[in-house]
Amino acid sequence: MPNTSLDREVERRLSERAIRYTRGRHAVVAALAAADGPLSAAELHETVEGSLPLSSIYRSLTVLEEVGVLAQHNSAKGLTRFELAEWLKGHHHHLICVECGSVEDVLVAAQHESQVDRIVDEISRAASFTPANHALEIEGRCSRCS
Amino acid sequence: MPNTSLDREVERRLSERAIRYTRGRHAVVAALAAADGPLSAAELHETVEGSLPLSSIYRSLTVLEEVGVLAQHNSAKGLTRFELAEWLKGHHHHLICVECGSVEDVLVAAQHESQVDRIVDEISRAASFTPANHALEIEGRCSRCS
DNA sequence: TTACTAATGAGAACAGTTCTCATTATGAAG
DNA sequence: CTTCATAATGAGAACTGTTCTCATTAGTAA
Numbered sequence: 566m567p568n569t570s571l572d573r574e575v576e577r578r579l580s581e582r583a584i585r586y587t588r589g590r591h592a593v594v595a596a597l598a599a600a601d602g603p604l605s606a607a608e609l610h611e612t613v614e615g616s617l618p619l620s621s622i623y624r625s626l627t628v629l630e631e632v633g634v635l636a637q638h639n640s641a642k643g644l645t646r647f648e649l650a651e652w653l654k655g656h657h658h659h660l661i662c663v664e665c666g667s668v669e670d671v672l673v674a675a676q677h678e679s680q681v682d683r684i685v686d687e688i689s690r691a692a693s694f695t696p697a698n699h700a701l702e703i704e705g706r707c708s709r710c711s
Numbered sequence: 712m713p714n715t716s717l718d719r720e721v722e723r724r725l726s727e728r729a730i731r732y733t734r735g736r737h738a739v740v741a742a743l744a745a746a747d748g749p750l751s752a753a754e755l756h757e758t759v760e761g762s763l764p765l766s767s768i769y770r771s772l773t774v775l776e777e778v779g780v781l782a783q784h785n786s787a788k789g790l791t792r793f794e795l796a797e798w799l800k801g802h803h804h805h806l807i808c809v810e811c812g813s814v815e816d817v818l819v820a821a822q823h824e825s826q827v828d829r830i831v832d833e834i835s836r837a838a839s840f841t842p843a844n845h846a847l848e849i850e851g852r853c854s855r856c857s
Numbered sequence: 858t859t860a861c862t863a864a865t866g867a868g869a870a871c872a873g874t875t876c877t878c879a880t881t882a883t884g885a886a887g
Numbered sequence: 888c889t890t891c892a893t894a895a896t897g898a899g900a901a902c903t904g905t906t907c908t909c910a911t912t913a914g915t916a917a
Contacts, residue, residue, distance in 0.1 A: 585914070587864065606905080618866055623905060628864095643789035643873065643904070660840045671838055677830045684823045685849055692817055693854035694806045700848045703831050708839035731883070733895065752874080764897055769874060774895095789873065789904070 571598055574653065575634050582632060589617050593625045594634065594649070602659070602668040603638040603646035641666060651698070658701040664710035673701075717744055720799065721780050728778060735763050739771045740780065740795070748805075748814040749784040749792035787812060797844070804847040810856035819847075 575594055576586040592613045597604060604612065606622045613622070626647050629635040635647045638659070646668065648654070656678065660669045673681070681701060689696040705711075721740055722732040742758045743750060750758065752768045759768070772793050775781040781793045784805070792814065794800070802824065806815045819827070827847060835842040851857075 583863090585863065587913085589865075619904095620867075620906080621865060624864080627906090637787065639785035639787055639789075641783065641785055641791075643785070643791055645787075645789060645904085658834065660835070660838055663843060669838065669840075671834050673830070673834065677833070680826050681830065681847070684819070684827065685847070687823070688804065688817050688819065688847075689806070689849060689851065692806055692815065693857075694815075694849065694851055695857045696849050696851040697809060698850050700850075701827070701831070701834075701845060702848060703835060703840065703842050703845045705835065705840055705842040705844075711841045729894090731894065733882085735896075764899095765873095766875080766898075767896060770895080773875090791873085 571649075571653065575629075578632055578634055584628060584632065589621050590625045590629060592617060593622060593629065597635065597647060597649050598654075600648070602670050603640075603648035605640070605644050605646045608646070638668065640668060658703065660707065661702055661704045662707035662710055663704050664706050667707060669707065717795075717799065721775075724778055724780055730774060730778065735767050736771045736775060738763060739768060739775065743781065743793060743795050744800075746794070748816050749786075749794035751786070751790050751792045754792070784814065786814060804849065806853065807848055807850045808853035808856055809850050810852050813853060815853065 571594070572586070572591065579586050579590075592615065593609060596609055596612045600612070606619060606626060609622050609626075610617065610619050617625075626635060630637060630647065633650055634653065636650045638646045638648060640646050640661075648670070651657070654670075655672065657670045657672050660671055661667075662669075681699065685696055685699045688694075717740070718732070718737065721736075725732050725736075738759045738761065739755060742755055746758070752765060752772060755768050755772075756763065756765050763771075772781060776783060776793065779796055780799065782796045784792045784794060786792050786807075794816070797803070800816075801818065803816045803818050806817055807813075808815075827845065831842055831845045834840075
């Protein structure tokens with residue numbers, strides 16, 4: 566099992582809670598680290614080499630999400646996709662293709678992000694809402710589909 | 712069947728495509744117009760008076776969404792919710808409670824919205840993406856759950 | 858090792874959604 | 888006002904993504 570800096574961070578996070586960083590969980594993390602957008606359980610099932618069973622993938626996703634290593638993303642048609650949490654991969658937003666359904670990550674320039682933060686804070690305050698995080702989802706057509 | 716200005720707009724949109732504005736479809740539109748956030752098929756099933764069967768609700772949602780009267784919103788746990796499209800209810804964003812899962816609409820001040828538009832355009836251009844619309848989703852705790 | 862518990866694999870069970878088909882309602886034509 | 892053609896509905900079966908169960912395997916501490 567490889568031992569990148571990502572692996573070390575994930576392992577630390579897991580071991581704090583006495584949860585093991587097993588081969589299956591590592592495979593999921595590695596696949597998501599290599600992807601350029603969130604993946605569903607089924608997509609991981611195809612991507613991961615050595616083919617984990619689906620039930621294990623679901624379990625790994627659940628565990629890794631509870632621990633804060635992964636973040637959920639709810640796509641169209643009731644599909645739940647996962648990606649590395651932002652503390653591992655950096656803050657980003659999503660470009661969602663209405664044609665093919667793909668989701669692509671995009672980084673955001675710092676000065677833009679601070680504007681978004683300010684807007685989020687003002688909206689939340691006005692609604693007595695306590696914001697934890699936010700996502701700017703842009704729908705349209707990706708370069709392949711347009 | 713009532714005949715509000717909303718109904719007239721919806722009916723026009725449907726009749727352009729030779730689709731009828733039936734009692735069931737009207738009930739769905741009315742329930743969504745009265746709600747203050749997107750609703751799932753099951754939630755509509757409870758809300759609508761006269762209890763439409765679920766299969767009809769799903770069909771109405773599909774039709775109304777294809778025609779552009781409704782917009783989808785993908786919530787956690789594979790739940791798809793619907794609300795009136797923005798041309799009918801105005802541009803808004805969502806406050807999503809991570810505790811109870813509720814979704815609340817919020818209007819956005821014009822000067823904020825133009826900032827968001829500019830950011831969306833710049834991100835999209837950089838990625839050769841053709842934006843159609845966007846959503847700023849704010850996750851956190853609603854006033855009831857915090 | 859030994860013993861205890863976490864994690865896995867396979868498949869059953871579940872929930873939300875879509876599909877099928879027989880029936881009913883609607884609108885157009887005569 | 889009928890008759891006809893077809894759109895829409897209701898009920899439930901079928902489908903699909905996800906979760907659960909349970910027997911087995913792997914990992915860890917003593």
